[in-house]
Amino acid sequence: xxxxxxxxxxxxxxxxxxxxxxxxxxxxxxxxxxxxxxxxxxxxxxxxxxxxxxxxxxxxxxxxxxxxxxxxxxxxxxxxxxxxxxxxxxxxxxxxxxxxxxxxxxxxxxxxxxxxxxxxxxxxxxxxxxxxxxxxxxxxxxxxxxxxxxxxxxxxxxxxxxxxxxxxxxxxxxxxxxxxxxxxxxxxxxxxxxxxxxxxxxxxxxxxxxxxxxxxxxxxxxxxxxxxxxxxxxxxxxxxxxxxxxxxxxxxxxxxxxxxxxxxxxxxxxxxxxxxxxxxxxxxxxxxxxxxxxxxxxx
Amino acid sequence: xxxxxxxxxxxxxxxxxxxxxxxxxxxxxxxxxxxxxxxxxxxxxxxxxxxxxxxxxxxxxxxxxxxxxxxxxxxxxxxxxxxxxxxxxxxxxxxxxxxxxxxxxxxxxxxxxxxxxxxxxxxxxxxxxxxxxxxxxxxxxxxxxxxxxxxxxxxxxxxxxxxxxxxxxxxxxxxxxxxxxxxxxxxxxxxxxxxxxxxxxxxxxxxxxxxxxxxxxxxxxxxxxxxxxxxxxxxxxxxxxxxxxxxxxxxxxxxxxxxxxxxxxxxxxxxxxxxxxxxxxxx
Numbered sequence: 001x002x003x004x005x006x007x008x009x010x011x012x013x014x015x016x017x018x019x020x021x022x023x024x025x026x027x028x029x030x031x032x033x034x035x036x037x038x039x040x041x042x043x044x045x046x047x048x049x050x051x052x053x054x055x056x057x058x059x060x061x062x063x064x065x066x067x068x069x070x071x072x073x074x075x076x077x078x079x080x081x082x083x084x085x086x087x088x089x090x091x092x093x094x095x096x097x098x099x100x101x102x103x104x105x106x107x108x109x110x111x112x113x114x115x116x117x118x119x120x121x122x123x124x125x126x127x128x129x130x131x132x133x134x135x136x137x138x139x140x141x142x143x144x145x146x147x148x149x150x151x152x153x154x155x156x157x158x159x160x161x162x163x164x165x166x167x168x169x170x171x172x173x174x175x176x177x178x179x180x181x182x183x184x185x186x187x188x189x190x191x192x193x194x195x196x197x198x199x200x201x202x203x204x205x206x207x208x209x210x211x212x213x214x215x216x217x218x219x220x221x222x223x224x225x226x227x228x229x230x231x232x233x234x235x236x237x238x239x240x241x242x243x244x245x246x247x248x249x250x251x252x253x254x255x256x257x258x259x260x261x262x263x264x265x266x267x268x269x270x271x272x273x274x275x276x277x278x279x280x281x282x283x284x285x286x287x288x289x290x291x292x293x294x295x296x297x298x299x
Numbered sequence: 300x301x302x303x304x305x306x307x308x309x310x311x312x313x314x315x316x317x318x319x320x321x322x323x324x325x326x327x328x329x330x331x332x333x334x335x336x337x338x339x340x341x342x343x344x345x346x347x348x349x350x351x352x353x354x355x356x357x358x359x360x361x362x363x364x365x366x367x368x369x370x371x372x373x374x375x376x377x378x379x380x381x382x383x384x385x386x387x388x389x390x391x392x393x394x395x396x397x398x399x400x401x402x403x404x405x406x407x408x409x410x411x412x413x414x415x416x417x418x419x420x421x422x423x424x425x426x427x428x429x430x431x432x433x434x435x436x437x438x439x440x441x442x443x444x445x446x447x448x449x450x451x452x453x454x455x456x457x458x459x460x461x462x463x464x465x466x467x468x469x470x471x472x473x474x475x476x477x478x479x480x481x482x483x484x485x486x487x488x489x490x491x492x493x494x495x496x497x498x499x500x501x502x503x504x505x506x507x508x509x510x511x512x513x514x515x516x517x518x519x520x521x522x523x524x525x526x527x528x529x530x531x532x533x534x535x536x537x538x539x540x541x542x543x544x545x546x547x548x549x550x551x552x553x554x555x556x557x558x559x560x561x562x563x564x565x566x567x568x569x570x571x572x573x574x575x576x577x578x579x580x581x582x
Contacts, residue, residue: 009472016474017389023381024390027402027448030441034409034417041420096316104313113317115570116324122566123327124502126531127555130538134548135330161323168320194309215408222410224505225531229539249412249505256416256509261424273416277409284408288401 038274045070045267054271058237060251062265070268072275074237078152078245082227083220085156085241086163091213093160094167098209099197101168102175121165125225132158132230144242150232153241158226163216170215174208175201207290214287218280224249248272331555338553352515352537353547357554359519363432363512363527364501364561366520370436371443371500376493379447386448387455388477407445414442415506423510433523435511442506443496450492454485487576491569498565502558504531514540530558
């Protein structure tokens with residue numbers, strides 16, 4: 001091969017590598033793009049209303065005559081209520097199911113349960129929200145004797161169902177990753193399988209389990225359609241799970257379609273989006289750090 | 300004996316929770332299938348809504364979801380594939396690679412409604428695509444990108460190292476090696492990821508709310524810059540926004556069944572492709 005030809009071939013290789021590199025960097029650019037666009041679009045509202053206008057009040061009423069109110073505390077509280085409610089249901093159930101899969105389930109049952117979890121993960125959120133209206137709604141109103149069941153409890157139940165697959169499959173991975181020697185040592189010392197699970201396996205896999213819970217939490221915070229359909233959408237500050245609430249995601253979904261571009265209300269919705277982005281970012285980052293630390297310990 | 304007692308009670312609850320998860324899925328599938336199958340007919344699948352959406356079918360919604368999904372795949376698959384090739388074949392461990400991986404993981408956690416906001420600003424307003432098939436498809440493309448990258452990388456991981464080393468040892472360049480000895484074996488795995496991404500995109504509602512989905516359209520979209528009807532958005536409307544909600548409940552159930560059936564079919568075909576691919580790799 002001539003020198004010239006070899007040189008051009010090398011150049012081509014370098015260009016190809018650069019091309020793939022640019023595609024890799026795209027992910028960073030998109031993340032930065034989302035962050036900066038939300039900030040730029042939300043900033044005018046912060047400038048006009050001040051931080052206190054958003055974080056100092058619990059009344060969200062942008063359409064009020066005279067002075068519209070943009071307090072997002074009630075929206076944040078609503079989001080946290082359904083999220084915490086969902087985790088209270090999904091964490092024990094999910095971890096127990098993961099333990100069942102990794103410790104107990106006969107292969108036959110595993111073959112049913114594993115795909116079942118995958119299918120559950122694949123059900124579109126709008127379908128889950130629809131079931132909240134037609135199934136969970138009458139159930140709640142019957143059990144608690146209230147006129148309708150579109151409230152925080154309904155949202156929490158649905159979000160629990162939606163975050164279950166994440167929690168189950170990642171917790172199962174965490175339990176499976178616990179070295180066999182731990183299990184054998186515990187059993188050899190005379191502990192039974194339940195004691196081994198609760199006192200050895202779960203504590204050893206705890207960081208992985210916590211990471212899975214954080215990921216499920218991130219999903220619950222950002223979930224839109226289910227809460228939009230099932231929680232009643234009344235932006236008032238309440239801590240009662242049987243009252244209608246309105247989450248941050250639902251507020252954006254309801255109002256963005258109605259507001260004219262580039263009004264204060266429009267920018268205010270981007271502030272909500274920004275807060276949402278930061279919240280999920282932090283939750284994901286924490287779960288990431290936990291997982292990284294956990295992998296280092298494993299090594 | 301006391302020890303065994305705790306084991307029995309504890310394990311009983313574990314079994315119970317496993318059963319509960321299957322039960323939840325069973326209830327969901329049973330309810331949708333039993334109440335939705337009554338509405339399914341050729342008419343329902345092939346005709347537009349009529350009489351103020353109280354009668355007729357959902358054909359425009361099916362078509363709209365299909366069109367948007369095509370755009371989504373056309374955007375997400377090449378970029379996802381290239382990024383995965385970089386990460387798995389070229390990237391050296393270091394700060395930059397760590398940063399890219401961190402960005403991908405965080406992107407997959409960004410709420411779908413935030414992608415919607417981003418899509419409104421970037422595609423609808425800044426790029427002037429308007430509320431359209433194109434804007435919605437690109438927004439969903441961004442949403443599925445992190446999943447596509449991860450799936451493509453998983454596929455590349457399944458190709459044995461010896462395939463690469465063999466070609467390199469014979470004097471092939473890196474790109475030639477990837478093109479002839481890596482990609483052909485990774486493509487089926489990438490297809491699986493693509494189908495799964497498609498299933499996710501087809502079921503998403505929040506990102507298309509403001510980027511192009513329409514309540515009702517009297518005609519089908521004629522170009523990429525038209526608005527469209529979509530299955531998930533149609534279900535949302537039939538379930539919450541319609542003026543005669545109780546009356547159209549069977550239609551809503553029918554829509555839910557079609558959407559669920561579509562998504563599950565995509566999921567199952569992905570599993571099928573993966574299964575066949577694994578068998579071939581073993582041989």
